[in-house]
Amino acid sequence: MSKNPLAWKFILIAVVIGVAFLFSFPPKERINLGLDLKGGAHYLMQVQTETAIKFEMDRVQNSLGQRFKTDGIGYQAILPAGEAALEIRGTSPDQRPEIRTTLEQFVGGWEQESLGEGTWRIRMPSTYRSQVELEAVDTTLATIRKRIDSLGVSDPIIQKSGIDGKRILVQLPGVEDPTRVKDLLKNPAMLEWKEVTYPPGADPSNWGPPAGQDAVIALFGGVLPSDTELFAQRIDQPDGTVVEVWWPLKRVSVVAGRDLRDARRSQDEWGDPAVSFELTQEAGKRFEVATRENLGRRMAIVLGDANNKEVLSAPTIQGVIRDVGIIQGGGFTIQTADDLSIKLRSGAIPTEVTILEERTVGPSLGRDSIRSGLAAGSAGFLGVMLFMLLYYRMSGVNAVIALALNILFVFGALGALPFLFSAAGIRATLTLPGIAGLILVVGMAVDSNVLIFERIREELKLGKTVRSAVDQGFGKAFTTILDCNITTVIAAVFLSVYGTGPVRGFAVTLIIGLIASMFTAVFVSRQLFELVLLRIRPDQSLSI
Amino acid sequence: MFQILKDPHFDFMGKRNLLLTVSFVLVLAAVAVLFVNGLNLGIEFTGGTELQVKYADTPDMTEIRSQLGAAGLGTPLVTTIGDPAGNEVYIRMASRGSADESEDPTIVVLAALRGVSPESRGGMDDLNIEDESMMAALLRQAPSLTDSQADDLAAVVLEARRDGAIFKTHQDLASIPGMTPEVISYLSTNSTIGPLALRSQSYIGPAVGQELIDKAIIAIIGSLIGMLVYIWFRFRLQWGFAAVAALAHDTLLTLGLFSIFNQEMSLPVVAAFLTLVGYSVNDTVVVFDRIRENLGSYRGKDLAETVNLSINQTLGRTVITSGLTWIVVLSLFLFGGTALRSFSFVLTIGVLVGTYSSIFVASPIVVIWQGYLDRRKDRVTGAQQPSGDRKAKKVRRSKTG
Numbered sequence: 001m002s003k004n005p006l007a008w009k010f011i012l013i014a015v016v017i018g019v020a021f022l023f024s025f026p027p028k029e030r031i032n033l034g035l036d037l038k039g040g041a042h043y044l045m046q047v048q049t050e051t052a053i054k055f056e057m058d059r060v061q062n063s064l065g066q067r068f069k070t071d072g073i074g075y076q077a078i079l080p081a082g083e084a085a086l087e088i089r090g091t092s093p094d095q096r097p098e099i100r101t102t103l104e105q106f107v108g109g110w111e112q113e114s115l116g117e118g119t120w121r122i123r124m125p126s127t128y129r130s131q132v133e134l135e136a137v138d139t140t141l142a143t144i145r146k147r148i149d150s151l152g153v154s155d156p157i158i159q160k161s162g163i164d165g166k167r168i169l170v171q172l173p174g175v176e177d178p179t180r181v182k183d184l185l186k187n188p189a190m191l192e193w194k195e196v197t198y199p200p201g202a203d204p205s206n207w208g209p210p211a212g213q214d215a216v217i218a219l220f221g222g223v224l225p226s227d228t229e230l231f232a233q234r235i236d237q238p239d240g241t242v243v244e245v246w247w248p249l250k251r252v253s254v255v256a257g258r259d260l261r262d263a264r265r266s267q268d269e270w271g272d273p274a275v276s277f278e279l280t281q282e283a284g285k286r287f288e289v290a291t292r293e294n295l296g297r298r299m300a301i302v303l304g305d306a307n308n309k310e311v312l313s314a315p316t317i318q319g320v321i322r323d324v325g326i327i328q329g330g331g332f333t334i335q336t337a338d339d340l341s342i343k344l345r346s347g348a349i350p351t352e353v354t355i356l357e358e359r360t361v362g363p364s365l366g367r368d369s370i371r372s373g374l375a376a377g378s379a380g381f382l383g384v385m386l387f388m389l390l391y392y393r394m395s396g397v398n399a400v401i402a403l404a405l406n407i408l409f410v411f412g413a414l415g416a417l418p419f420l421f422s423a424a425g426i427r428a429t430l431t432l433p434g435i436a437g438l439i440l441v442v443g444m445a446v447d448s449n450v451l452i453f454e455r456i457r458e459e460l461k462l463g464k465t466v467r468s469a470v471d472q473g474f475g476k477a478f479t480t481i482l483d484c485n486i487t488t489v490i491a492a493v494f495l496s497v498y499g500t501g502p503v504r505g506f507a508v509t510l511i512i513g514l515i516a517s518m519f520t521a522v523f524v525s526r527q528l529f530e531l532v533l534l535r536i537r538p539d540q541s542l543s544i
Numbered sequence: 545m546f547q548i549l550k551d552p553h554f555d556f557m558g559k560r561n562l563l564l565t566v567s568f569v570l571v572l573a574a575v576a577v578l579f580v581n582g583l584n585l586g587i588e589f590t591g592g593t594e595l596q597v598k599y600a601d602t603p604d605m606t607e608i609r610s611q612l613g614a615a616g617l618g619t620p621l622v623t624t625i626g627d628p629a630g631n632e633v634y635i636r637m638a639s640r641g642s643a644d645e646s647e648d649p650t651i652v653v654l655a656a657l658r659g660v661s662p663e664s665r666g667g668m669d670d671l672n673i674e675d676e677s678m679m680a681a682l683l684r685q686a687p688s689l690t691d692s693q694a695d696d697l698a699a700v701v702l703e704a705r706r707d708g709a710i711f712k713t714h715q716d717l718a719s720i721p722g723m724t725p726e727v728i729s730y731l732s733t734n735s736t737i738g739p740l741a742l743r744s745q746s747y748i749g750p751a752v753g754q755e756l757i758d759k760a761i762i763a764i765i766g767s768l769i770g771m772l773v774y775i776w777f778r779f780r781l782q783w784g785f786a787a788v789a790a791l792a793h794d795t796l797l798t799l800g801l802f803s804i805f806n807q808e809m810s811l812p813v814v815a816a817f818l819t820l821v822g823y824s825v826n827d828t829v830v831v832f833d834r835i836r837e838n839l840g841s842y843r844g845k846d847l848a849e850t851v852n853l854s855i856n857q858t859l860g861r862t863v864i865t866s867g868l869t870w871i872v873v874l875s876l877f878l879f880g881g882t883a884l885r886s887f888s889f890v891l892t893i894g895v896l897v898g899t900y901s902s903i904f905v906a907s908p909i910v911v912i913w914q915g916y917l918d919r920r921k922d923r924v925t926g927a928q929q930p931s932g933d934r935k936a937k938k939v940r941r942s943k944t945g
Contacts, residue, residue: 036883039706044752152677176675178745179651334681358650358747364709365596365743365883372881379875384868391546391864433812436876436884440819440891443872444826447865451830454861480833483778484826490770491822495815498763500756503815510819 006534009527016519017405020412023419030415034431036502037370039363040173041181047166048352052136053084053129055351060124061086064106071102085123093118136351137166144168146346147184151175167356178360184339186353191260191277191344192253192302193287195294196314197228199248204297205316209245216246227251231302233311247311249300254290259283263344265337266326273337274328277344284323291321301327303340373435380439381407384446392453394543398528399449402520406445409516410438410509431505441513444488448521451477451484453544466542470529474522481522485514548863552856557848560908567905571793574800581803586810589757591639591750593649596743597657599631600712603740608633608657615656617649626882632743639750650745658738670738671711671731676702682735688726697722710741760814764795767818771825779832782913783906787828790906794824794897801893807886816890823869823891824898827862828906834858835910848911855903866899 024030035042061078064086068075076090091099096114103112103122111123124132137160145158148170157171175181198204199219209216217224224230230246237243259279266276279287291299300314312327332340384403388396417428456473464472489511496507536542556563587594609622617637625634637649658670669682676698683694683701697720704720705711714732717723748756768788775784795817807813834854842850873895877888 046751177673178742179654180675335678354749355747356749356752359745360742361744362709362742363706364598364741367706368709369881369883372879372884376876376879376881376884379879380872383871383875387864387868387871391548432883433815433887436812436880436887439872439876439880440869443865443869444823446868447826450861450865450868454858454864458857476837480830483829483833487771487774487825487829488819488822490774491767491818491825494763494767494770495818498759498766499815500759500811503811506812506815 006527006530009523013524013527017408019416020408023413023415024408024411027411027415031411032414032418032429033366034429034434034502034505035171035173035359035366036361036432037366037430037435038173039176039361039366040171041175041178042172042357042359042501043168043170043182043185043355044161044357045168045170045185046162046354046356047137047140047168048354049133049136049166050083052132052351053124056132057084057086057124060107064088067102067106071098073098073102081121084129085121087115088120088122089118091118091120133166137168140351140353141168143346144170144185147342148172148181150342150345151181151184168353174363175360176362178358180335180339182355182358184342186355191255191263192309193255193290194231194249194253194300194302195290196298196300197225197248197250198297207298208314209247211243211245213246216248220248224248231300231309231311233300233314247300247314249302249311253302254299255279255283255287259286260344261323263341265334265341268326268328272328273332273334274326275332275337275341275344276324276326277341279323279325281323287325288320288322291317291319295320369432369435373432373439377435377439377442381442384442388446388449392544394532395453395456395529398525398532399446399453399521401528402449402517402525403442403446405524406441406513406516406520407438409520410441410513413512413516414509428508429505430509431502433502433506434509437506437509438513441510441517445513445517445521447484448477448481448517449525451480452521452525456542456544460542460544465538466536466540467533469542470533474526474529478522481518485518489514547860549860552859554856554859555852556855556903557852557908557911560848560911563904564908564912567793567901571796574796577800577803578796581806583799583803584806584808586808587636587639587746587748587753588811589753589760589809591748591753592637593639593653593745593747594634594636595650595653595745596625596632596634597654597740598710598743599633599740600710600737601631601739603631603633605633608635611656611659612653615652617653617656639748639753650747654742657740669735671701671714671717671735672705672738672741682731683727685734686727686730688724688730693722697727705741709743711737713737756811760811763814763818764821767821768792771821775825775829775832778829779836782917783832783910786906786909786913787825787832789909790828790898790901791821791824793901793905794820794894797897798890798893802886802890805889807889810886812884812887813890816887816894820890820894820898823895824901827866827898828902830858830861831855831902831907832910835907847914851907851911855907859903862899862903866895870895 057080061080065075065078068088073095074090074092075088077088079087079089081087088099099120100112103110103120107122109125109128111125113121115121141158141160148156148158151172153172153175155173157169159169161167161169170185172181196204196207198207199216200221202219210219213230216230220228227250228248229251231249233245233247235243235245259282261278261280263275263277266274268274294317296316298314298316301312302309303312304310315328327340381403385400388399388403390396392399414428414430452473455477456469459469459472460466492507492510492514496504496511499507532542603624605622605624609619612618612620612622612635620635620637623634625632635653637653669678671679674682679701680695680698683689683698684691686694689697700720700722701717704717708716711717714728714737716737717728717731718725768791771791772784772788775787798817798820802809802813831854834857835851838850838854838857839847842853870892873888873891876884877892880888
């Protein structure tokens with residue numbers, strides 16, 4: 001400390017002001033606005049991990065049967081037994097050791113027990129289960145991230161959330177059309193090319209299925225071939241109605257989802273939107289063979305997820321396609337073509353996702369909120385300022401300076417917090433309730449000044465000197481100010497712990513504001529008084 | 545020096561029984577109102593969908609309701625919102641249960657209001673819907689624009705829409721910098737201007753609603769306990785109860801008025817109630833602090849007298865800060881926009897009630913309670929030293945700190 005501690009204190013204040021300026025100006029760049037002010041879309045989604053478990057059980061059920069066949073183990077059936085177990089029925093007692101070995105190799109770690117009479121039960125252990133769930137959430141997160149990235153949204157937030165980590169939070173600033181994004185977030189997409197199973201006597205290049213499932217089956221004499229399944233296609237009629245037809249298609253696809261290397265929106269020869277895609281090298285070879293075999297015949301493009309597949313179109317193959325193709329005639333608009341290519345590129349979402357919460361704020365509403373927030377803030381500040389100046393005269397100036405600094409410091413902190421704690425994931429954003437909190441801080445922070453000033457007046461009335469009245473005023477009011485602010489902070493802390501999104505923004509602003517007010521109303525204001533006391537003659541009175 | 549109150553000497557404690565009775569009756573009335581009227585819970589708590597849309601012209605509410613009914617949406621709440629000149633409509637629908645959650649009501653509602661099926665949209669781009677990339681794609685096809693000009697213009701058009709919320713006619717576009725008559729005529733034939741624009745939309749699933757109710761209750765109860773513990777720690781347990789009684793009084797009275805004026809309960813409103821809790825204790829603490837201080841300096845004086853003195857001494861401060869905080873929340877209520885109306889309603893009422901209660905509820909309870917303890921002490925006389933005295937010593941000690 002130098003001989004002049006007051007100078008040092010003012011240097012400290014100047015430094016804090018400088019830092020606050022640095023972090024808050026220009027506010028447009030420094031202050032992170034919440035979605036409710038900036039406009040944008042917010043989604044909270046639940047990953048239905050049960051679906052992932054079900055898929056995994058289906059996979060094990062199918063592949064275990066095949067494995068038994070290759071290992072030469074006879075069985076009658078493999079059936080699901082409850083949510084996470086399978087029963088293998090009708091095995092021969094002689095093959096017990098072989099069954100045990102195969103199970104050990106194939107689903108090692110699963111509980112297995114022999115129920116007697118050739119029946120076995122295997123159960124997925126909980127560690128395996130949680131791993132499947134975790135992978136489902138991770139893959140969903142990664143897929144959603146890819147899809148969002150291709151939308152070109154700036155600064156999206158895509159993260160896990162919730163206590164069990166099975167929720168995904170997506171925040172997309174600036175997104176104005178909520179329905180489009182939601183479709184991208186939720187809808188899985190797998191593209192498959194399938195060969196058409198023609199009914200006897202049909203003309204391959206021209207045949208189209210009749211309306212109605214039964215009519216198709218009737219063409220095959222009442223029974224579909226075992227390698228064939230029916231897939232629906234919805235065809236929009238010119239009069240606006242939709243007709244559903246059913247295509248008999250081979251179960252095994254020529255090309256499936258993971259064979260795709262890239263997909264982009266393009267144009268067909270008439271300039272209409274279409275989607276072009278590129279296959280991996282290996283799939284390209286398969287596709288070449290298949291298209292050569294099917295020249296002049298139709299192949300169906302099927303799109304969907306594991307539960308729900310739909311025929312997009314069934315073009316007639318005009319030439320051999322290797323690894324580059326185009327999907328056209330699907331009645332695409334630019335947007336639907338774009339969205340389909342995004343979905344195809346990013347791969348399928350492995351499990352069902354439900355949207356728990358969705359909010360969209362249009363940018364125009366956000367701007368109106370900022371405008372009215374500014375109006376309310378200025379009106380409140382002006383009212384407080386006028387009163388303080390009229391009532392406390394020169395000391396009122398002191399309070400107004402403290403108040404203005406308080407607001408500056410809140411903005412400084414809002415700018416600095418994300419900078420300081422970016423690693424910890426703390427994002428201090430200014431939300432609409434945050435603006436309300438800031439305005440409220442003006443009213444609450446001035447309380448500290450009033451407490452001090454009233455106390456100084458009381459001491460002056462008791463006949464104390466200006467010097468000792470100021471000392472006593474600050475000293476005695478301090479505990480009260482501390483108590484007051486702590487009680488409000490207690491409420492705000494509960495709010496920030498249990499609040500969500502914008503409300504947390506309110507609590508954070510309030511807490512920062514009250515902490516800053518301890519500095520401005522007590523420390524800064526005190527030093528300003530010291531400055532006045534230096535110049536005041538003993539016979540002069542204090543303007544308060 | 546200006547003074548609002550010159551040396552006030554009101555005898556607050558002399559009328560303590562009357563004051564408490566009045567407050568008690570008011571609280572009972574508020575509880576009765578709550579039971580009869582209930583609370584208007586927003587979708588954050590009930591689950592459901594809400595939309596705010598802006599119309600280009602004065603919206604016809606009957607028409608809107610019949611459009612929604614025809615789309616199979618039942619009879620949702622439809623009201624105008626905000627400044628009537630803003631032509632804004634607020635629509636709220638209860639959750640239709642988790643069964644058909646996949647059906648997004650927002651799309652259905654918008655399609656119903658726009659009067660075309662969501663798939664076709666009449667085939668033309670609606671300038672009140674398209675986002676920047678779609679707008680750019682549309683403008684790129686305008687004969688008079690190069691691609692980069694189209695992209696720039698799309699950004700400017702979107703910016704204008706963000707400012708003005710809605711285009712009413714194609715001629716609205718004329719004032720946009722960079723817009724030429726050729727482009728306007730191109731847009732007039734190749735795009736439509738829909739009758740409405742979406743301002744905001746929220747969907748809350750029923751599961752989340754219950755979760756948020758739980759969290760709100762935990763936060764309110766938690767902060768009440770927090771206050772009690774803090775005042776116990778800083779003052780005395782019985783003062784803490786007095787403060788919490790005042791808090792309950794404030795919260796219930798404000799809730800009652802909230803219910804009478806049919807304001808909508810939302811998350812920010814819960815935040816407002818918690819702030820009210822903080823503010824009300826804040827006011828009470830100022831009086832308590834002075835009581836504690838005066839208990840030290842005026843020993844032997846009657847507690848009621850000391851409390852009276854303390855209230856009168858802090859009355860100037862109380863009136864001024866409450867007034868200032870009230871100015872601030874009132875300007876929030878008047879100018880803060882519709883989104884903050886319910887929030888600032890709570891605080892506008894709460895600040896008044898909170899100030900009243902620290903003088904007329906918390907302090908009388910302290911006096912009455914202490915009086916009861918003292919009478920009991922007199923009856924027990926001497927045999928054992930009741931804990932009240934020990935506490936009093938502790939209070940005296942901590943006063944200097």
